[in-house]
Structures are given as structure tokens and as C-alpha cells.
Amino acid sequence: MPVAYETDNDGQVFAGLTITFALTLTSSDALVVMADMSDDGTSISSVTYNGDALTFLDGWEAAATNDGRVEAWSRVAPDTGGSFDVVVTYSASAIGVAGAVGFTGVDQTTPLANFTGADGTSDNPTLTVASVGADDFVMDCVHSD
16 A cells, blocks of 8 residues: 555744644554754754654754754654644744644555755755655655745
8 A cells, every 4th residue: 555645734833842733643554754843943852642752753953053943753653543632842942833744554664764854055955865666755844944
């Protein structure tokens, strides 16, 4: 079964420590991926979905110090069958936006491959993705100031 989009939601914070928003997943072969953009370079200390921790994948700081940061987190086999909260907790007061996406048809043993990220100052950002198979899904997140 190919990977498919199921649902998404997002939230934001202005000078706060947490973002909380609901996400509803129904498939048992799911994956939730959360991406966050903070305007001041503040990192995230934790992300949970229904109280269960997500795993930090990677983070990128803008070329200019404290000029923005993007982080990605994920959880395989998240709780399903209801609307549960995604809670993003920053390491310090932040200005940020976070969004979570739920996917179905995900290989529960090796859900992510060829994870790639970069930072820079281009007006036309690009990133080369190593290889994409027939059942792969590409997700992106871009922060601009």
C-alpha cells in the first residue's frame, strides 16, 4: 500500500512556551510528522501526541544567528481513534508555528528514509532528494523571514 496523506492541523505561539492543537488519526499503520518554524531560533525541548513523545529527526538554524529555525519530529504508530493533542514545548519563550501531518500506509519498521535538510539564504531554495521509490512520500517545510 502506498503512503497517503490522512490529515493535518497546526497552531502558533507568540512569546510563549507551548503550542497545543488537536490531530485525529484513524489508521493503525500511521506516522505523524511535526514540523516547526520559530522566528527567533529557539529550539524545541519536547513534542508529544496524546502524551506520547515524538522523536527528534533534525533541525536547521538560519544562516544568520537567531534568524529562524526549522525542526522535524516524528512518531510511528501514534494513538488512533480519537482527536488527541499535539503539544510542542520550546526551550524558552518563542514565536513559532507548528504543524503536524498524519500519513497512512507507512512501513512501521522503517518509516523514514533519505531524510534530508539544509539551510541558506537563497530567494529560490532548492534541495536534492536522494531517491524516491514508488511508495515513497516527500514532505517539505520552508521557513522565510
